[in-house]
Amino acid sequence: MKSKLPLALLILMGIFGITSRFIPHPGAEALNAYLRDTLLRIISAFALILGLGNLILRHWSKIKKKEENYGSSYVLLISLTVTAIIGLFGGTSGEGILPTRIGEFSFDVNTLYDKVMIPLGATMFSLLAFYMASAAYRSFRAKNTLAFLLLASAFIVMLGQVPLGQALWSELPSVSHWIMTVPNTAAKRGIDLGITLGVTATLLKILAGIERSWLGGGS
């Protein structure tokens, strides 16, 4: 019963999800939107409680056992508590019951997002530039014919995108454009075709009850 009920629900919802794509009737669309938006949001809310519970218990256990780097768990739990208090009582943009300000920093969700989350996210994102350089260095070493072809085409494409390329040879941007639109697009479409068929076959396997690993396997 524990695995049959989720499977039956999945088959029912899956068949509806697929057929709704072909039904333009507004009733079907409304039901689809309700399932996708409202119901999934309710499930997500419960799952978030479970996730947060897991996060708190995991780090609390680390502190109690004084595991390696347990100091970071203190930082996490304190940050979580402070963020939750600001989110609950500070309001979205300062309309909550937390009137405190420290300079430009007012205790509300928007400030937290603009002044903390965005700069931290941007810091992580900017690391990409360095990672790209190191990845490019590794991949652009012409170790064999294929690696040489990759290096040569990357060189042409990159040079074709900048004014220097056109100054060197006026046809270089056209060659770069051809590489991107013909061989590159052909390969991309080949992968896309495989992905589409893979997705369809996976759905069929799940709907037919053959693929049950997502339920933890077993029969």
Add this chain to the structure above:
Amino acid sequence: MRRFGHLLVPLLLCTLWLPAQAQAPPGGVTAKDTPSDDGSSITVAWEPAPGARGYRIERAAAEEAFETVGEAEADQRRFEDTGLPQDVPFRYRVVTLGAGGFEAASPPTAPVMAQPQWFNFDLFGVAFACVAFAGVVVWYIARARRGEKLFLRRIAGLDAVEEAVGRATEMGRAVLYIPGTGYISDIATVASMNILGEVAKKTAEYGTKINVPNRDPVVYTVAREVVKNAHIEAGRPEAHDPNSVHFVVEYALAYAAAVSGIMVREKPATNLFLGYFAAESLILAETGASTGAIQIAGTDQVTQLPFFVVACDYTLMGEELYAASAYLSRDPLMVGALKGQDIGKFLFLLLLVFGSIASLIFGIDAGWLLATTGY
């Protein structure tokens, strides 16, 4: 009488000249409920009027005056009136806009109502292709069910999973499994959960620690059940560590930071990146590569594949991600479905080749086929 005689001649000439300048209305005006729609539009069609410079489409509800609902160019032959309420009768007429401001309205059409349909015939081609492909897959599943041995092409990345888990066991370190940054509604995440089940079974058999940090709370709850049940299936429920699957954070870049920290601090022997990935893919893969771990990645995000190719030891490209579960488990029914998937792909490739030849050599226009896919 003589006094008016000289005025009568030009007046008569004018009446003869005017009809020649007047504009004719469009012929054959029809209004029909738009097929394959949600019941919010009516399509008006007409035959062209000679000398027309454009058309104005007018609509009237029962007993009400006509009002303009849109205009059409001279070469247009149809107009779709959208945003209409269902089951309300409307009459239409098309007014020809001629030279010199001359206009001529067609007779009003019979009342017509917008009604919703239950099947979108514009997508008939997609529906047919889905049914045909499902037929091929089901046929191969049936063959596998009869006990027929089916050949599977070798996928190096998946063969390496066993080796990667073995390496972690030998080194006494954990296997880090990243199920991507997608949601459970992403099919790549579902495929990742299927692979997680097989990988967790192997780690349970070998007694190796598995670490599964999650970004989405729903994925976390599913992954937790998958790993727990995999240990039970492997006959090692006591080896299951409830903390092995854990929720980290929802913000993708923060998740990348947290997982990078796990890689650097705990130095897992094997990193598996399988599922949906966005910009954080390179951050994760490069950090993993710097720790010296064996790395296997797989995603259906074409834009992230190059990053995984350069930073990981093996990369599962697109469809291989969906084949992984069947390949690892070797379950005959799943292998049958996988075989059907391969044959389906082959049939589609044949269709593409023949279509291209037909178009290039014989000039056959397959636009009608494309139209059945909603394009």
